[in-house]
Structures are given as C-alpha cells and as structure tokens.
Amino acid sequence: MRPGQEQEEGLREVTLSTQRLRVLPSAVLSNPTLESLDLDRNKLKHITGISKLCNLKKLILSKNEIVDFPDEIQSLVYLEKLELNQNQIRVIPEGIFSHLSRLKHLRLNNNRLCALPRDLAACQGSLQYLNLSNNLFRTFPQPVLQLTNLQELHVQNNALRQLPKELFQGQSLKMFKANGNPLKEPPSEVCAGGLQQILNYFTQLQDCSGQEDRRVKTMFLGASLAGKSTICKSLKQGQTKLVPEEERTVGIEISEFRIEDFTFLFWDFAGQLEYYMTHHVFITPQALVILVINLHMYQTNDDTFKDLVGFWINNLSMRVPNSVVLPVGTHTDCCQEGEVEEKRRDIMFKITAMLEERKSNLSHFINNLEDSEEPEFYVDQWERLKEMENCTLTILNLVPINCTDHRDIKKLEAIILEHVKNEELFPEVVRVLPPVYRQVEAAIVDVAQSEEMADHGMMDLQYLLSKLSHREHLANLGRELLQDILRYLHRIGLIIWYEEIKHLENTVFLQPTFLITMFKLLVRYRLVQQLESISVDTLIGEHSTIRDRSNWVWTFKSKAMLCHRAVRALVKYQLYSKGMQDIFEEIMGHEPHGRRGKLFSLLEHFEICLEVRKAEALNPEASEFVPGKPWETARGHGESWYLFPTYLNQTEEVSEVWGGDHPEDLHIRAYFSPEIPEGFFQRFLVKACSFYSTHWVAKVTCLLICNGKPLLIKENNQRAYSYLELRCRKPAERMEFRSAWDFLIAIVFISQKLSEQWPGLHVCVKTPCRTAGCPAELMWPDMDGKNIVTKEEVKTCGTCGHRFRAELLLPRVPEQPEALPAQPPVHYYVTSYGTATFGPSHVHVNRQNISSE
Numbered sequence: 012m013r014p015g016q017e018q019e020e021g022l023r024e025v026t027l028s029t030q031r032l033r034v035l036p037s038a039v040l041s042n043p044t045l046e047s048l049d050l051d052r053n054k055l056k057h058i059t060g061i062s063k064l065c066n067l068k069k070l071i072l073s074k075n076e077i078v079d080f081p082d083e084i085q086s087l088v089y090l091e092k093l094e095l096n097q098n099q100i101r102v103i104p105e106g107i108f109s110h111l112s113r114l115k116h117l118r119l120n121n122n123r124l125c126a127l128p129r130d131l132a133a134c135q136g137s138l139q140y141l142n143l144s145n146n147l148f149r150t151f152p153q154p155v156l157q158l159t160n161l162q163e164l165h166v167q168n169n170a171l172r173q174l175p176k177e178l179f180q181g182q183s184l185k186m187f188k189a190n191g192n193p194l195k196e197p198p199s200e201v202c203a204g205g206l207q208q209i210l211n212y213f214t215q216l217q218d219c220s221g222q223e224d225r226r227v228k229t230m231f232l233g234a235s236l237a238g239k240s241t242i243c244k245s246l247k248q249g250q251t252k253l254v255p256e257e258e259r260t261v262g263i264e265i266s267e268f269r270i271e272d273f274t275f276l277f278w279d280f281a282g283q284l285e286y287y288m289t290h291h292v293f294i295t296p297q298a299l300v301i302l303v304i305n306l307h308m309y310q311t312n313d314d315t316f317k318d319l320v321g322f323w324i325n326n327l328s329m330r331v332p333n334s335v336v337l338p339v340g341t342h343t344d345c346c347q348e349g350e351v352e353e354k355r356r357d358i359m360f361k362i363t364a365m366l367e368e369r370k371s372n373l374s375h376f377i378n379n380l381e382d383s384e385e386p387e388f389y390v391d392q393w394e395r396l397k398e399m400e401n402c403t404l405t406i407l408n409l410v411p412i413n414c415t416d417h418r419d420i421k422k423l424e425a426i427i428l429e430h431v432k433n434e435e436l437f438p439e440v441v442r443v444l445p446p447v448y449r450q451v452e453a454a455i456v457d458v459a460q461s462e463e464m465a466d467h468g469m470m471d472l473q474y475l476l477s478k479l480s481h482r483e484h485l486a487n488l489g490r491e492l493l494q495d496i497l498r499y500l501h502r503i504g505l506i507i508w509y510e511e512i513k514h515l516e517n518t519v520f521l522q523p524t525f526l527i528t529m530f531k532l533l534v535r536y537r538l539v540q541q542l543e544s545i546s547v548d549t550l551i552g553e554h555s556t557i558r559d560r561s562n563w564v565w566t567f568k569s570k571a572m573l574c575h576r577a578v579r580a581l582v583k584y585q586l587y588s589k590g591m592q593d594i595f596e597e598i599m600g601h602e603p604h605g606r607r608g609k610l611f612s613l614l615e616h617f618e619i620c621l622e623v624r625k626a627e628a629l630n631p632e633a634s635e636f637v638p639g640k641p642w643e644t645a646r647g648h649g650e651s652w653y654l655f656p657t658y659l660n661q662t663e664e665v666s667e668v669w670g671g672d673h674p675e676d677l678h679i680r681a682y683f684s685p686e687i688p689e690g691f692f693q694r695f696l697v698k699a700c701s702f703y704s705t706h707w708v709a710k711v712t713c714l715l716i717c718n719g720k721p722l723l724i725k726e727n728n729q730r731a732y733s734y735l736e737l738r739c740r741k742p743a744e745r746m747e748f749r750s751a752w753d754f755l756i757a758i759v760f761i762s763q764k765l766s767e768q769w770p771g772l773h774v775c776v777k778t779p780c781r782t783a784g785c786p787a788e789l790m791w792p793d794m795d796g797k798n799i800v801t802k803e804e805v806k807t808c809g810t811c812g813h814r815f816r817a818e819l820l821l822p823r824v825p826e827q828p829e830a831l832p833a834q835p836p837v838h839y840y841v842t843s844y845g846t847a848t849f850g851p852s853h854v855h856v857n858r859q860n861i862s863s864e
C-alpha cells in the first residue's frame with residue numbers, strides 16, 4: 012500500500028508511514044475502532060493520545076525519534092504486535108507489559124536498552140517473537156527466561172559475554188541469533204552452530220566444569236618480501252629465522268604455537284597479487300592483524316604508502332572493520348639512523364589520516380542523507396552508515412624491528428602478548444569449553460601429524476569418527492558431538508569442513524593449507540606457463556594432443572576459459588609433479604561418468620570460476636531468467652568450459668556487441684566507498700552471469716541479456732571515485748520500463764548481496780542527470796520492498812533545472828491502469844544462488860550452467 016493511503020475496512024487499519032508526522036493526527040485518534048496502526052518512518056517523539064485507541068492489536072512505531080518509552084501503551088490491552096525498533100529508547104519502565112498479556116510479537120531492536128522491566132514476564136503465555144538486537148545489553152536480560160512460549164529471539168550485536176543455559180532448556184525456542192556479541196560462554200563459534208549445538212554444549216558442561224581456552228588467530232599481511240614469513244617463523248622458534256628469498260610463501264601458511272597460556276594460530280599470507288583473489292575466504296574477523304612493512308623499501312611518498320600500507324588498511328577496513336592492527340616495520344638494520352623514526356611517524360600519520368578521511372566520508376554521506384529533501388526515504392541507508400561509523404580499525408603503535416636480531420624478536424613477542432591480554436582490545440580471546448572440545452582438538456592434531464596421514468590431510472568424516480573413538484576418553488564420541496566440535500574448529504581456523512557444500516559435507520581437511528593448494532592449482536601466478544609445460548605423457552593420458560594444448564593456451568589467453576580436459580590435464584600434471592597423484596580422481600572427479608570432483612565445488616563456492624557450456628559466447632542456450640517467473644536451469648550437453656574472470660583481458664568485443672553508449676540509455680551507478688575491493692568485480696561477474704543468459708565478458712565490462720534486452724556493466728575503480736556503471740537502452744514503450752528496471756534492480760541486488768561480505772564497504776546507487784554535461788546525480792532511496800521510490804511523476808534536477816519523467820531516473824513504473832491487471836507490488840530479494848525472490852514468487856535458482864548429475 013502506498014504511504015498515506017488508508018485502507019478502509021471499516022477503518023480498522025491505517026497506514027501512515029513516511030509522512031514526516033511529529034504528532035498523531037486527530038482524525039486517527041478519534042477512531043476507537045482502529046485495530047492496526049502503522050506509523051513507520053515518521054518523526055514522532057511522543058504518541059500522546061494513543062491510549063484512546065484501546066482496540067489496537069497492532070502498533071508499528073519503527074524508525075521514529077522516540078526517546079522516552081510511551082507510557083500510554085499500557086492502555087492498549089489488546090495489543091498483539093508492537094514494533095518500536097530503530098528509536099532511541101534507553102529505559103522501559105515497570106508497569107507497562109503487565110497490562111499487555113496478549114502480546115505475541117515485540118520488536119525493540121536498534122535502541123539503547125541495557126535492561127528489560129521485570130513485568131515483561133506477564134507476557135509469558137503469549138510472547139513468541141522478541142527482537143533485542145543492536146542494543147547495549149551487557150548481561151542477558153533475566154525476564155526473558157520467564158517467556159515460556161518464546162519461539163524466536165534475536166540478541167545480535169549487543170555486548171553479551173555469557174548466555175544462560177536455562178534459555179535453551181525449554182522446548183519452545185526455535186530460532187535464536189546472537190552473533191556480534193563478545194561471547195565467552197558459549198563462544199560465538201559454538202553459537203553460530205545453532206540451537207542444538209548450544210544445547211549440546213551446555214549438556215557437555217553439566218558433567219564437568221568448563222576449561223578456559225585462550226586463543227588468538229594472528230594474520231600476517233603485507234606486501235611481498237616485507238618479512239612476514241621471517242617474523243612468523245622467528246616468533247615460533249623463539250630465535251631469528253631468516254627465510255631465504257627463494258622460499259617465498261605461496262598462498263597461505265598456517266602454524267600454531269604458544270606463548271605463556273595463549274595459543275596463537277599464525278596465518279602467513281603470501282604478498283603476491285595473484286593470491287588476493289582468495290583472501291576474502293581467509294581474512295576473518297576477531298583476529299590480531301600484523302601488518303608487516305619493509306621500512307627499507309618504504310619511502311615517505313604517497314605511492315609506497317599506498318602499496319605497502321594503504322592498500323591493506325583499506326582492505327581490512329572493508330572486510331574486517333573492527334580488527335586490531337599491529338603495524339610492524341622490518342629491515343631497520345638496513346635503514347640509516349633517524350630514518351626509522353621518520354618513517355614510523357610518517358606511516359602512523361598517514362594511517363591516521365586515512366582513517367580520518369574514511370570517517371569524514373561517512374559523516375559526509377550521513378549529512379547528505381539528513382539534508383536531502385526526503386530523509387525518511389533513506390532511513391535504512393542512514394542506519395547502515397551510522398553502524399559503519401561505530402566500527403573502526405584499532406591501529407596499535409608501529410613496532411620497528413630488525414628480524415636478524417633475536418632481541419627484537421623477543422621484544423615483539425612481549426608486545427604481542429601485552430596486547431592480547433588486554434580485554435578491551437580482544438574481548439573474545441577467552442573461551443569456555445567443555446573438556447571434550449579440547450580432547451578432540453588434541454586428538455585431531457595428533458591424527459593430522461601422524462605418519463600414516465597423507466600430506467593433503469583430507470579425511471572422510473566417518474573414518475575420522477572411528478579413528479577418534481578408539482582414543483582414550485573419546486569412546487563415547489558420537490557423530491553429532493564430533494560435528495559440533497568440527498564446526499567449532501572450522502570457525503577458529505584449525506581445520507576446514509565445508510558442511511554446506513554438498514560435495515564436501517563428508518570431507519574434513521585436517522590441514523587447512525591444503526585448501527590453498529587446491530586453489531593454487533588454478534588460481535596462480537603464471538598459469539599460462541603451467542599450461543604450456545603440461546608434459547606429453549600427461550596429454551596422452553588425458554587423450555589430448557600437443558595441438559590441443561596450443562588451443563587451450565590460446566583460448567585461455569584470449570578468453571580466460573579452460574575446457575574440462577585442459578583443467579584435468581593441468582591439475583594432473585601439477586599433482587603428479589608434487590607426488591600427490593593419489594588424490595587426483597578425488598578432487599577432479601571420476602571419468603568417464605563425469606562426476607564432479609571436489610575442486611570445482613570449492614572454486615564455485617568461492618566464485619572463482621563459472622562453468623559454461625559454450626566457449627564462443629557464454630551459454631546462449633540457457634533459458635531466460637525473467638524476474639517473477641519460474642526458471643529452469645539449462646542442461647547443456649557437450650564439454651564444459653570454465654571461465655576464470657581473474658584472467659580476463661580487456662577486449663573490444665563487449666563494446667562492439669553493445670554498440671556504444673547512448674545519452675538516452677537508462678543509466679545508473681553504484682558507488683563504492685572507500686573503493687571496489689580487490690576481486691569484487693570478478694566475483695560479481697560469476698554471480699551475475701549465473702543468473703542471466705547470453706553474455707560477453709571482459710576485464711572490466713560485461714554484457715548480460717535478459718528477455719532479449721542487453722544490459723552493460725562497467726567497472727571504474729579510480730581512487731575516491733569507484734563505481735559500477737549499469738546501462739540499459741531506453742525502452743521504446745512506457746509499458747516496458749518495468750522489465751528494464753527489474754533487470755537493473757536485480758543486478759544492483761546481486762552486487763549488494765555480494766558487498767555484504769565486506770561489512771565496512773558502503774555502496775550507494777545513483778542516477779546521473781540526463782542533461783548532457785550536468786554533474787548532478789539523484790540518489791536512490793531505500794528499496795525495502797515496502798515503499799515506492801518516489802511519489803512524483805516528474806523529477807526536477809536541482810542543478811540544471813530540467814524536468815524528467817520519473818521512470819527515466821528511478822525504478823518507477825508508469826501508471827497504466829487500462830493496459831494491465833493490477834500487479835502485486837514488486838519485491839526483490841536476492842539471497843544467494845540458492846533462492847531469489849523477484850516479485851511475489853520465490854524462485855529457487857541453481858546456477859544456470861551447471862548440469863545436473
């Protein structure tokens with residue numbers, strides 16, 4: 012329903028959302044028969060007079076400016092649904108909920124609450140849904156434990172350290188979310204496993220007291236040859252351990268060691284650009300980041316700062332915006348006297364300036380929204396920016412060291428220890444665990460290191476269970492408990508178990524580095540040389556010829572595609588040369604049945620490649636994806652090809668097919684701040700190309716086709732001006748605007764869905780003014796499926812003064828009452844490849860090009 016429109020059902024229901032109301036209209040208050048009142052997104056501070064509406068069952072006051080909890084609500088004794096989320100409420104007085112014994116649904120999220128009134132217990136028979144997320148709770152609110160019928164509870168993003176076990180002992184709770192709390196008991200890695208895992212955790216704790224585990228994931232990041240591996244190895248061995256240059260890290264190396272009672276899990280990332288593509292998989296929150304900078308190479312100019320420091324700071328603030336970063340400057344022995352201090356100051360100064368710039372950008376965006384003509388249309392964007400404003404990297408003081416001097420290594424060790432002991436910096440270092448968690452972990456480490464275990468460390472889940480249950484203390488280890496513990500160990504990074512990937516649900520990787528080995532088979536530095544060097548024996552074994560190999564190299568160089576046979580030969584050649592031939596079939600699949608192996612499940616899961624059926628244009632035979640209509644996946648025949656967007660070149664082909672930009676095009680830009688993350692566009696291509704049919708792709712451009720209409724996407728990643736540009740031809744008929752905008756919105760949603768993986772990244776969609784040369788841009792309002800994007804038929808550009816029909820600028824469908832039967836409101840929602848909601852229907856979307864087995 013449109014804002015302001017009242018649905019007359021004997022006036023039982025009134026919707027007045029987004030009306031800039033400051034007081035309740037008297038017309039509403041004079042209608043005591045009212046049962047439902049929606050006042051979402053207004054400017055209400057008080058709701059004086061609401062007690063007159065004593066028959067209200069549903070009251071929505073979300074996204075207003077309420078500070079004092081409205082006492083009058085106590086008179087609304089028939090209330091079943093109450094939403095007060097996104098206000099500024101600090102305290103709820105006693106004596107209100109005791110009157111609301113029919114309340115079923117209560118939203119209090121995004122306020123400033125740190126406690127709940129005791130009389131909430133009066134809703135114990137009725138309350139089923141309670142949302143307390145994004146408040147300031149430090150201890151779990153006890154009245155919630157009395158709510159015996161509660162089915163869904165949200166407490167995300169508070170400051171909870173402990174959850175009470177009683178919460179999980181009742182039968183009613185079906186859904187519980189607690190992420191974003193510095194939890195110690197149960198640790199958040201246990202909570203993320205779901206209700207059953209939490210319950211099992213407490214059951215395990217019942218028989219024996221929990222043990223405190225102090226563990227820190229430590230990630231070493233920084234440019235090539237900074238000294239990451241040297242520091243990592245030296246700290247581990249307690250003495251200087253210079254790494255020869257030829258032993259450069261390839262991918263990531265992982266090792267574990269202890270200082271006092273802290274266990275450190277060291278992740279040493281390779282500095283070469285080729286591997287950045289996989290970093291998002293491994294750069295995870297709640298870790299100590301050691302940013303290693305070679306002070307000898309560092310010059311106090313902007314370019315070296317950007318390459319050696321700025322790039323990493325940007326990446327971290329987008330991907331793990333709450334992290335703690337310890338900059339370490341190496342090679343001090345190669346620097347002149349005074350140079351170290353000068354560079355240290357310069358680096359710290361520039362990092363601070365960078366973080367300041369980010370902050371001021373955010374407040375600039377926030378002010379823009381607040382100053383816009385219709386701020387109520389931007390509430391969601393405003394809130395997200397406010398959340399981002401609260402999240403910032405903590406940069407510790409730079410530690411200069413000479414890695415060749417063991418005293419400096421000791422000094423660094425002491426500094427690291429001092430920081431991780433600081434609870435303010437690392438609230439989640441201590442985790443309380445049932446002893447069986449530690450026993451299983453120790454046994455797994457033992458198995459992984461045993462003689463009989465192959466280097467790759469891949470093990471079948473059932474086999475692992477049988478091995479572990481032969482051990483002392485673990486005879487009663489069941490599959491469910493093992494899975495709980497594996498899930499926990501996966502989250503802390505000790506093992507890898509992708510239970511959500513169908514092909515891998517029964518495989519546990521006891522050596523996480525093997526995953527990198529897998530990625531590296533196809534995502535690597537100098538892949539062309541690898542292809543060229545495939546031996547003749549390998550080619551013969553794979554029924555291929557030297558001419559085939561030349562073709563593979565040519566297609567790969569020009570189109571970034573490899574056919575299935577080429578991939579098999581490449582992987583076989585590399586595995587055999589590493590002495591790992593025994594796992595070839597397992598990771599590549601068994602021929603001739605063509606069963607997919609583990610490798611492609613992984614590469615696809617992480618959007619590193621896209622399987623396609625034709626090498627010329629990508630899958631022209633795929634059925635069209637029309638938002639809102641059921642969609643069949645293509646079951647193509649013939650050999651599969653794999654597109655690796657990382658290796659794409661810039662070609663003219665895309666522009667040729669598109670035929671050049673036209674001033675009349677529907678044209679939007681999605682701006683990224685601080686920048687488009689490394690690897691984002693390539694992964695976005697894999698996602699978008701999975702949904703749409705015929706398309707042409709190149710390094711920074713892509714052309715998709717839907718319903719016969721082309722859509723062009725271009726990446727522009729300049730400093731402080733990074734955006735994706737999307738273009739569609741202007742529809743010939745007004746009727747066709749809907750499908751054009753549907754297509755554009757679907758692509759915007761795909762990019763927004765992907766950008767969620769970078770919580771510190773801000774994406775904002777704008778339409779440039781259509782007057783040639785006019786620099787003005789129109790910002791898109793929130794698209795939450797509830798509101799239309801604009802009320803007006805015509806928009807006037809504030810800069811050039813030209814007037815345009817709204818549908819030329821925004822996803823606004825012209826009114827055509829006589830032509831079409833009334834359509835339900837369009838709602839877009841892209842969750843993942845799995846499910847997408849376009850329009851009223853949910854569509855289950857498999858990847859378009861994957862053949863079924």
Ligand SMILES: Nc1nc2c(ncn2[C@@H]2O[C@H](COP(=O)(O)OP(=O)(O)OP(=O)(O)O)[C@@H](O)[C@H]2O)c(=O)[nH]1
Binds near residue numbers: 233254255259282342
């Ligand atoms: N003189 C001197 N040499 C150092 C110092 N730190 C590291 N090195 C040397 O610098 C070279 C590079 O060090 P690595 O530890 O391999 O660098 P990295 O950051 O792991 O490099 P990638 O593996 O390429 O990402 C090695 O030859 C080290 O021995 C230092 O403080 N002083």
